[in-house]
Amino acid sequence: MIIIGIDPHKSSHTAVAVDAAGHKVGQRRFIVNSGTFGRLLHWCAQWPGRRFAVEGASGLGRSLAQQLAAAGEDVVDVPSTLSARARLLATGGDRKTDPADALHVAQVALFRTDLRRVTAEDQSTILRLLTERHDDLTGERTRIVNRLHAVLRDLLPGGAPTRLSAEKAATLMKGIRPATATDHCRRDIARDLLADLRRLDRQVKGNEAQMRDALAAARTSLTSLPGLGTVLAAKLVGHVGDISRFPTEHHFASYVGSAPLDASSGKRVRHRLNTGGNRALNSALHIIAVCQIRNDGRGREYYLRKISEGKTPAEARRALKRRLSNVVYRIMKRDQRVQLAAAA
Structure with a gap:
């Protein structure tokens, strides 16, 4: 060879x-x-x-x-x-x-x-492209909102409220009456930023519609997991691709960075936080864990049990992320078996 x-x-x-x-x-x-x-x-x-x-x-x-x-x-x-x-x-x-x-x-x-x-690109590649585009759009939207906040701060007493949307900004701008040439310039810039914000909102909405269609074509059941919506499911499928490349759930946990690293030496047995792995997937697991901790369910029960065992909130959250990586792995393996059986 x-x-x-x-x-x-x-x-x-x-x-x-x-x-x-x-x-x-x-x-x-x-x-x-x-x-x-x-x-x-x-x-x-x-x-x-x-x-x-x-x-x-x-x-x-x-x-x-x-x-x-x-x-x-x-x-x-x-x-x-x-x-x-x-x-x-x-x-x-x-x-x-x-x-x-x-x-x-x-x-x-x-x-x-x-x-x-390396295999030919498939539906998972489409999902990865769409999620990367979604990250770009939402990042640009955040930048525009921050800039709009800064301009409105100089035009309105007290500035604009947090969680500013295009509708809220438009309502606020209706009451602006510029008194100087400088304020006229600020208002024109705010109008341009508002137009940019509306455009990005339309693009984000269209991108998420594309992701829903691509997820339906991928035939995944990941969205049945509490705290896991369309965007996170698309990110998981897009970044993981073929789940069979991970022999066990432990390999998968190591790939996403949810498994602690063995740092034992001599008779001392210890583990440390894994700061490596696929950070996009690790971030997705973190968001799922936070959502489950906030709402009643098995995830919150597991988190509270770890807290009662003496773990800190951060340690309990990491333990939940490790458990969630196992659940995600099993769901994706099950989906793969269903798809192979349907194709046979």
């Missing part, structure tokens, strides 16, 4: 082929244009038994990885953190070049059997 490691860049891709012992047997640099994919496959045709390892197949290497997967090639995703560790262990004083990076990507794929296999 020949492993072909690829270090992708915007203007070029560097490929290095290694044999089963990790020794380099070929190297080539490809300029990125419309013929890159064809030239890569033509060069690799000399090794019928091959596997491609692309660094950052979910980022800069996404396009090439998807082309290879669509062509039926065996492709795995090598995180940049793993290739960086391989570079540190190699000789050469941690020199960083494109051929060296591609070599380390191939060597990681040669000795790691748990790398994520």
Whole structure:
């Protein structure tokens, strides 16, 4: 088996082929244009038994990885953190070049059997794109609202109330009577900001409608979990993708950062907070946990039980997040089994 490691860049891709012992047997640099994919496959045709390892197949290497997967090639995703560790262990004083990076990507794929296999984009990719767009829209909306608050503060005694909406802002602005040229300018800016806010509200509403349709097509039952609405369900499905890539719920918890890290030493057994993992999924679990703690139900009962056992509120909340990651994992596994049975 020949492993072909690829270090992708915007203007070029560097490929290095290694044999089963990790020794380099070929190297080539490809300029990125419309013929890159064809030239890569033509060069690799000399090794019928091959596997491609692309660094950052979910980022800069996404396009090439998807082309290879669509062509039926065996492709795995090598995180940049793993290739960086391989570079540190190699000789050469941690020199960083494109051929060296591609070599380390191939060597990681040669000795790691748990790398994520790249598959063709599906409904989960659509959901991830929609949630990322939702984050962009809501972030921009927050910025516009803050700016509108600042302008109205100088136009109205006491400024504008918190949780400002387009309707509230429009009502407040009806009573503004500018007395100076400066206030006239402020009012015009406030009108522009109000128009921007209304536009963003329409875009957010349309984005959420698209997410509901995409979730229906994905046939997930995640929204049955208390505290988990359309946006969070779309984020979970979009970021997780194929749940079968996690052998157990413990692997899933480690991926989302809800499982504590073992920090034992000698006879002392201890664990510490996991600040790694997928932070988007960790944030989603945090929001679900907070919603369940606020409302009556099994989540709040579990949280209060942990508090009665002597845990701090933060520790009890983290324990609930760990439990919720198990529940999310089981729901997604069950949905996958139902979908496979329906397709059989």
